[in-house]
């Protein structure tokens with residue numbers, strides 16, 4: 001009887017000391033380039049790190065400073081010109097242990113129809129939406 005109790009206790013301790021499964025999302029160094037409201041679109045860049053044990057997916061973003069925010073990627077046409085487009089499925093996968101960089105010439109968040117000037121030194125509030133982690137708020141610094 002005493003042995004069974006001890007075993008139960010050990011199992012309970014083992015389960016509760018396990019690392020929680022699932023993704024763990026952290027966003028770092030979010031920024032955008034300074035531009036006036038009349039330049040209707042602007043991009044945001046950042047590092048998205050997943051320190052968890054499971055993949056998560058960025059599935060959207062929003063900001064009070066933009067009418068809509070789209071997930072974009074840059075690409076090169078066969079003629080050598082640069083273009084950009086929405087990412088396939090409007091999803092950016094963030095694998096466990098990985099850091100995905102949203103950068104100039106690569107993946108980025110596109111602010112469509114700016115609702116304010118992006119002045120150097122300003123901070124723009126953004127909310128990223130992840131499939132598993134839910135909403136992650138962050139602040140992007142506007143630079144020259």
Ligand SMILES: [Cu+2]
Nearest residue numbers: 072084085110
């Ligand atoms: Cu874009």
